[in-house]
Amino acid sequence: MTVDSTPPLVQLQQISFAYPGRRQILEQADVTLDYRQRIGLIGPNGSGKTTLLHLLMGLINPTGGKVLFKGREVSSKEDWRELRRSIGLVFQDADDQLFSPTVLEDVAFGPLNLGLSQEEALDKSRQTLDNLGLTRLTDRITHQLSGGEKKLVSLATVLSMQPEAMLLDEPTNNLDGTIRARLISILKGLKIGYMIISHDWDFLAETCDELYTLRDGKALRSGTECLHCHPHAHSGGGLPHEHPQQQ
Amino acid sequence: MTFEQFSTGSSFLHQADPRGKLVSAGLLSLVVALAQNMRTALAGLLLSLLLTAAARLPWTKVLRRLLIVNGFNAFLLLLLPLTYGGAETARVAGFDLSLSGLWLAVLITIKSNAVILIFISLLATSTVAKLGQGLQGLRLSPRLCLLLLFSYRYLGLIHEEYLRLHRAAGLRSFQPKTNLHTYKTYAHLLGMVIVRSWNRAARVQQAMILRGFDGTFRSLDTAILHRSDVILTAGLSFAALALTVLELAR
Numbered sequence: 415m416t417v418d419s420t421p422p423l424v425q426l427q428q429i430s431f432a433y434p435g436r437r438q439i440l441e442q443a444d445v446t447l448d449y450r451q452r453i454g455l456i457g458p459n460g461s462g463k464t465t466l467l468h469l470l471m472g473l474i475n476p477t478g479g480k481v482l483f484k485g486r487e488v489s490s491k492e493d494w495r496e497l498r499r500s501i502g503l504v505f506q507d508a509d510d511q512l513f514s515p516t517v518l519e520d521v522a523f524g525p526l527n528l529g530l531s532q533e534e535a536l537d538k539s540r541q542t543l544d545n546l547g548l549t550r551l552t553d554r555i556t557h558q559l560s561g562g563e564k565k566l567v568s569l570a571t572v573l574s575m576q577p578e579a580m581l582l583d584e585p586t587n588n589l590d591g592t593i594r595a596r597l598i599s600i601l602k603g604l605k606i607g608y609m610i611i612s613h614d615w616d617f618l619a620e621t622c623d624e625l626y627t628l629r630d631g632k633a634l635r636s637g638t639e640c641l642h643c644h645p646h647a648h649s650g651g652g653l654p655h656e657h658p659q660q661q
Numbered sequence: 662m663t664f665e666q667f668s669t670g671s672s673f674l675h676q677a678d679p680r681g682k683l684v685s686a687g688l689l690s691l692v693v694a695l696a697q698n699m700r701t702a703l704a705g706l707l708l709s710l711l712l713t714a715a716a717r718l719p720w721t722k723v724l725r726r727l728l729i730v731n732g733f734n735a736f737l738l739l740l741l742p743l744t745y746g747g748a749e750t751a752r753v754a755g756f757d758l759s760l761s762g763l764w765l766a767v768l769i770t771i772k773s774n775a776v777i778l779i780f781i782s783l784l785a786t787s788t789v790a791k792l793g794q795g796l797q798g799l800r801l802s803p804r805l806c807l808l809l810l811f812s813y814r815y816l817g818l819i820h821e822e823y824l825r826l827h828r829a830a831g832l833r834s835f836q837p838k839t840n841l842h843t844y845k846t847y848a849h850l851l852g853m854v855i856v857r858s859w860n861r862a863a864r865v866q867q868a869m870i871l872r873g874f875d876g877t878f879r880s881l882d883t884a885i886l887h888r889s890d891v892i893l894t895a896g897l898s899f900a901a902l903a904l905t906v907l908e909l910a911r
Contacts, residue, residue, distance in 0.1 A: 510864040515790030527873030
């Protein structure tokens with residue numbers, strides 16, 4: 415039997431975090447995102463889901479624990495830069511993500527920062543938009559797009575950097591059924607791993623294989639087979655759970 | 662909030678490179694603004710009218726824009742003849758009106774209309790994004806260019822946030838009056854808009870950092886000056902020179 419010794423893509427080890435003057439939001443939580451792994455992240459409002467993604471990307475510093483990227487602890491600025499080259503974050507509000515005048519310029523922003531030439535960045539951006547079926551939006555003004563279009567373009571801005579994994583913060587918020595279905599099809603077609611925060615359990619069941627639940631500062635891991643939504647006569651219905659098989 | 666009312670069109674001014682238009686608008690408006698001579702001001706106004714006609718802009722919208730500046734001009738036309746003083750006066754309805762003051766108010770009115778029309782015909786015929794790129798192309802401070810582009814990008818959103826808050830206050834029966842409660846409410850609204858704008862700015866900065874932004878804005882813009890752009894810029898620069906000669910000639 416061979417043991418796979420490749421370290422996971424990114425890991426939060428024993429991570430603790432508290433905003434100044436507030437209670438501990440994460441307490442020695444362990445989270446792992448491996449290559450091509452598709453993880454859903456759920457938890458009540460204020461449980462620290464977005465905070466966890468921000469910790470993974472180094473936007474905030476943990477009060478305890480460490481972040482490992484490909485098995486190495488991420489500490490210096492250069493380490494974080496390397497991690498951000500490999501992992502993209504799609505913000506909850508697409509307006510935070512789209513700041514360039516046109517869609518093409520916004521999608522090319524990341525590739526240009528990665529050191530690609532103008533021609534290469536243009537090629538990469540057009541190709542990404544094409545892959546996502548967004549070619550018709552290429553020359554549109556970003557702030558004039560509809561909410562759904564903005565969300566898909568913000569996904570393109572991250573994918574054009576060819577990340578090894580992606581973090582998505584409530585991607586289905588305020589999306590209509592058509593755009594939501596399109597997003598599901600795009601995510602299912604991706605060959606990279608991702609972690610998605612969402613309260614849309616059906617969406618997570620369709621796009622993810624595993625699940626983390628944030629509860630009392632800890633991240634509990636499970637499969638998505640127990641992720642379902644139906645009326646409950648007991649108080650634990652809001653959390654992932656399994657029902658014993660009826661004999 | 663409506664932006665870029667004049668930026669779409671098919672006239673040659675709409676197609677022209679923003680760099681040439683920025684330089685021309687700068688030169689022309691400077692000469693017109695500094696003019697002390699009525700001849701120069703009138704020639705500037707004539708040129709600006711010709712440019713506006715060449716841009717084929719809807720006149721009703723242009724006149725509506727001019728109405729704003731002429732509201733201020735109306736005050737000047739009313740106040741300067743009464744307050745400017747000078748030897749030459751005319752007595753109207755018991756008031757001594759200064760002719761120099763009237764002359765100055767008319768000069769300011771003509772010059773301000775000319776400058777606004779120059780800006781509308783040359784600058785408003787490009788999108789703000791193109792103007793930002795044009796300013797970058799003219800090697801203006803990248804920070805200032807970014808400030809322009811970001812202000813434009815997020816001004817609408819900030820305005821929407823203000824409207825949302827205002828609506829929420831209205832739905833709780835808030836009616837603005839001249840009292841402390843109204844002043845306090847508006848102060849709170851303003852404070853909240855600033856806080857939210859600040860938070861948004863922080864999130865946008867995070868989004869930029871995560872996509873590799875290191876302080877240098879790399880652009881896809883590879884705009885090349887066409888022959889027509891050079892001719893237009895040269896022509897308008899020559900017009901600015903002619904206005905200067907007209908101004909200096911006694």
